[in-house]
Amino acid sequence: MTSTTGTVHVSGLAVRHRRTVALDGIDLDLGPGVHGLLGPNGAGKTSLIRVLATVSRPATGRVTLLGHELSGHSELTAARRRIGYLPQDFGYYPGFTVRDFVAYVAWLKQVPGNAAGAAVERAVARVGLADRIDAKLKTLSGGTVRRAGLAQAIVNDPDVLLLDEPTAGLDPEQRVAFRELVGELGGEATVIVSTHLVEDVAVACTGVTLLEGGRVVYRGTPESLAAEAEAAEGAVKGPTQAGGPGGSPVERGYLAVLRHHRAAANATPTGANR
Template sequence: MVALDGVSAEFRSGVTALLGPNGAGKTTLLSLLSTARRPDAGTVRVLGETVRGRAGTLRVRERVGVLPQAFGHYPRFTVREFVEYAAWLRKVPGRERRQRALEALRLVDLERQADQRMGVLSGGMLRRAGIAQAMVNRPALVLLDEPTVGLDPAQRVGFRTLLRNVGERTSVVMSTHLAEDVAQVCDRVHVLLDGRMRFTGTAAELCAQAPGQAGAAVDGPALEAGYLAVVERDTDGVRT
């Protein structure tokens, strides 16, 4: 079985959504882009670099930030120590790590919690700390896998604002199943199905894939309708 088949995508500045059913290849694509996984065959190029060998892999890792759906942390680390550790992993020079960590914490509005233990943070604050560690190396590309899963409605609203702010600084790719998050945050959308990219365009263009939805307001239901139209059309053998 081929997990990904000739996938090529341009991720511009701002926030791009990666949509697709379970098993479509979204997490596999993110893991390849982050170099956490190597392809069984073929070539992976990220930010103009071919991910091949230790040197190429490290060059990509130093320019990418990652927030997995479930990210590990030591509960006894302070928030600052957690972000500084991420800086060390991404080869940020030692003399810059503390300042970079504080810069990242300011970005996510966690500067006042810098000395709190990770184990006492709320779910929303943990996600903010996750974004901070992903941003500590000033990445050209940030990869987020289901970043709002587990957040309550109020936390999700705050997190959307944070993602828009991050998207003003770099390219963000967010894998998600939540159409409302896409409607509120994302500039562009990619739909992945059976390991191939089936749609690329703006959120409004995805809405317009559903019959009678051209020019409709971009919201969660309209996006869901457009997404389902793409999936059903492709299932019937028509490529988008």
């Protein structure tokens, strides 16, 4: 067993899709709280989430969740009982009601039968769907189905909650409710939110990891990411100054970090170590 300081520990993680390197030597150590995972399309966010969810296996590296090194069947099974996972795209039977869908996942997660009914109702209520619990999924809007997906992810009170683009399709009021919920969940669990919406990270997250080209290029907090914008704008004044069209401080910090990283990568001589 690997010694860790957090509930999620990743060392030297590499993932390849045929000839494409999706993740290239990722090291992470995360504890309780809400951690935002940012990066452009193709940065490796979903690949990382899928490995942590035990859906994908890495090419190389070690992953430990909640003290279980994910290297064998028994360890995977033990970890899965304590994980909640909302994929970017998830399948469901359209004829299922919200209750049916969440109860099915509770059964998969081995929630005890005498506690499953109450667990389902509690999870559905937490995402604001108590009044739609017996509605069939095929009758619901995309955003409402997304909230049902979040309910199934939390029905087992997971210690590690993995959310891939969780606010896709949610309206502004629902996004605010989502931020409040993940903030509450992060008080005890390790919550990892992969998103393109930097503002969700700014409001809901206590930590930020930025990926680019399958590598970690930044670790910090929303506040430290915002400070990156101030540093960059102090050096070069332009239209992305506070109040300009460049977005919020955290969004501008995100762009400043990416630009700095890309400029440094482009300045590296061909054949030099990266």
